[in-house]
Amino acid sequence: MAIELTPTPEAVLVEGAVGCGKTTRLVERAAALLEGGAAPSDLLVLAATPDAARMLAARLEAACGAAVEATCVREVALGLLATEGGRAFSDRAGRLVTPVEMGFIMEDMKTCGLKNRRLKEMLKFFYRSWTELVEDADGNADWLLAGEEADVHGLLKGILDFTGGILEPELSALAVRYLLADGEALAGAQRAHVLVDDYQMLSRASQHVANLLARDSIAVAADPAAVVEVFDSYPYGEGVGEFTQANADCERIVLTESHACGAAAHAASRLREDAAPGAPEITGVGDAPATDSFTARESADPAAEVAAVAEAVEAALGAGCAPEDVYVLTFHPAWMRQVLRALAARDIAAAAPVEGRLSVGDYRDLDRCAPARLLAALDLAADPANALAWRSWCGFGDYLANSAAFADMRAGAAAEGAGLVALLEEASAAAPAEGFPNTGIGRIVDAYRAGRELVASVQGLEGDGLLDALAAGLGLEGDGAARARALVGALTAPAPGEEGGTDAATLSRRARRALGGAAFGDTAGRVLVGAPEHLVGRSPAVLVLAGFVNGFFPSRDYFDATVMTPDKQKLARATDIRRLYAAAGKPTERLVASWFTSIDLVGAEQLKLEIGRVRLRRGERIATTSPSIYLKEIEPTEDQSA
Numbered sequence: 001m002a003i004e005l006t007p008t009p010e011a012v013l014v015e016g017a018v019g020c021g022k023t024t025r026l027v028e029r030a031a032a033l034l035e036g037g038a039a040p041s042d043l044l045v046l047a048a049t050p051d052a053a054r055m056l057a058a059r060l061e062a063a064c065g066a067a068v069e070a071t072c073v074r075e076v077a078l079g080l081l082a083t084e085g086g087r088a089f090s091d092r093a094g095r096l097v098t099p100v101e102m103g104f105i106m107e108d109m110k111t112c113g114l115k116n117r118r119l120k121e122m123l124k125f126f127y128r129s130w131t132e133l134v135e136d137a138d139g140n141a142d143w144l145l146a147g148e149e150a151d152v153h154g155l156l157k158g159i160l161d162f163t164g165g166i167l168e169p170e171l172s173a174l175a176v177r178y179l180l181a182d183g184e185a186l187a188g189a190q191r192a193h194v195l196v197d198d199y200q201m202l203s204r205a206s207q208h209v210a211n212l213l214a215r216d217s218i219a220v221a222a223d224p225a226a227v228v229e230v231f232d233s234y235p236y237g238e239g240v241g242e243f244t245q246a247n248a249d250c251e252r253i254v255l256t257e258s259h260a261c262g263a264a265a266h267a268a269s270r271l272r273e274d275a276a277p278g279a280p281e282i283t284g285v286g287d288a289p290a291t292d293s294f295t296a297r298e299s300a301d302p303a304a305e306v307a308a309v310a311e312a313v314e315a316a317l318g319a320g321c322a323p324e325d326v327y328v329l330t331f332h333p334a335w336m337r338q339v340l341r342a343l344a345a346r347d348i349a350a351a352a353p354v355e356g357r358l359s360v361g362d363y364r365d366l367d368r369c370a371p372a373r374l375l376a377a378l379d380l381a382a383d384p385a386n387a388l389a390w391r392s393w394c395g396f397g398d399y400l401a402n403s404a405a406f407a408d409m410r411a412g413a414a415a416e417g418a419g420l421v422a423l424l425e426e427a428s429a430a431a432p433a434e435g436f437p438n439t440g441i442g443r444i445v446d447a448y449r450a451g452r453e454l455v456a457s458v459q460g461l462e463g464d465g466l467l468d469a470l471a472a473g474l475g476l477e478g479d480g481a482a483r484a485r486a487l488v489g490a491l492t493a494p495a496p497g498e499e500g501g502t503d504a505a506t507l508s509r510r511a512r513r514a515l516g517g518a519a520f521g522d523t524a525g526r527v528l529v530g531a532p533e534h535l536v537g538r539s540p541a542v543l544v545l546a547g548f549v550n551g552f553f554p555s556r557d558y559f560d561a562t563v564m565t566p567d568k569q570k571l572a573r574a575t576d577i578r579r580l581y582a583a584a585g586k587p588t589e590r591l592v593a594s595w596f597t598s599i600d601l602v603g604a605e606q607l608k609l610e611i612g613r614v615r616l617r618r619g620e621r622i623a624t625t626s627p628s629i630y631l632k633e634i635e636p637t638e639d640q641s642a
């Protein structure tokens, strides 16, 4: 039997465009439920990202005067699968695979012999299918073609069972099946009232988890035009229709009045027509001409452009805007860094999301993957039975991550019914003191023994002392060591307002969470600089689109017919439009777009910009760049009042 959405006795759908007050409605509903006699613990509020959840928690506290739990489906699902029952049901360790660990799993997957590109395509197909719950409640389905496809799927599941790791796209699907299979676990996890914001940004499986968790009532806020991947992979826009179908008596509230500034509301209206044809129009967007709240800034070159961005920020602050109400949106990590530098040069405090993913390095090179090794060591100090961490730990520094020896061990594990850690222990105990030099298993045994020693040597240490001891134990030195230490320090820092435990388990949990998605740390008194996905749940007064040029947005591939077929180009455009819509429709005071018209050719290549003509200027080759093709979608014209 295919899995169908579970109906809830009372269901509410709040539908509306960006900036029309959907979240505000949810907050009001939470306050009304509490006034009506519900206890704060009867409520569970779910947001699309951890950052949005934190902001929602603050809004709830302000409106309700009580602490209401706001979190993400991911946290809830992981919590469920980490319980004894959840672990037994899933045969996994209740731990999400981090991007670093995924590198090792991919290396193990390559033993299937498929070409990398084909393998990646197949994995995407599996991931999407999992999130869309193609398997029935028992985990069976005939969706896999016998042969290659079924074999690769079997290999992946085998590797995951062996390491105990859960992939993000299978997490909510596993939780759905667990909740359907175990009535007691379901009853324990349910809350009387569940409220979900940005429902369309959740995967189908996460939507199902949210509905299963609701006992008496569920209220979801959704915008069918803002189906954007921000945290869950494969956001499921069709889920809104599924929700109203499952809950036939669902109360439907449609919000059409934007509270954003004229320019943002104008941009949102135009983009929304493109993103969700037929969706209700945005109305009543004020009388002031949209041009009054729009600024376009063209600069000659990148240095002038980031300076212009900093000027725009300065102007907003000068006009009385609170720093945290100003958001600079960048479409490329290099531009995020440039903007941060330009702001720092003007003594403007800024915050950027802590992004662990980008800086963990190549696991083949022991120096370059120093942060990843430090994180694996921390994981092992927190739990020496963490099979996933041992898999990484024993693969660092080897070109193929010792995947052949691990494949042998996996086969042995299946035959003996033993786990990875037990097999490592067994191999280490059986090996002579000098190991088996220069063999795959020899490298693994050596790494395992070194890891054991390191873990034993840091017993009882906490906080900075623990991280310093681990870094020293890894032999990290110089600049690389400092960088690794600083990055791991940032990844293990408590979220604003979070209780500050410093034991290994707490630090490891925080780092794993941070690797799962970038989030802002402390933003008080700081201007925010981030990507579109980090904007979820925020309504800045001023939004500056920095580096708004072709190549950054859309990407250069978009313009290259040899890379992108017309079909793919159409899809890429639709995705871009939805991302831009969800961002540009937000600012309540001003929308600024900034771009540059030339850059040196080397820089253009490095940044993968789309370039026009190339000229020679003072011996240097200079390429022309153009504002994003999407500028005309957001730029108001003189005669538009909204």
Ligand SMILES: Nc1ncnc2c1ncn2[C@@H]1O[C@H](COP(=O)(O)OP(=O)(O)OP(=O)(O)O)[C@@H](O)[C@H]1O
Binding pocket: 016, 017, 018, 019, 020, 021, 022, 023, 024, 025, 223, 259, 260, 537, 538, 539, 586, 588
């Ligand atoms: N009734 C209202 N009157 C005035 N301002 C409002 C009203 N409702 C919401 N706002 C303001 O409009 C902005 C957007 O509100 P909210 O976050 O509730 O909207 P949303 O539809 O969830 O937006 P998004 O899609 O951007 O998340 C906020 O700054 C909020 O304070």
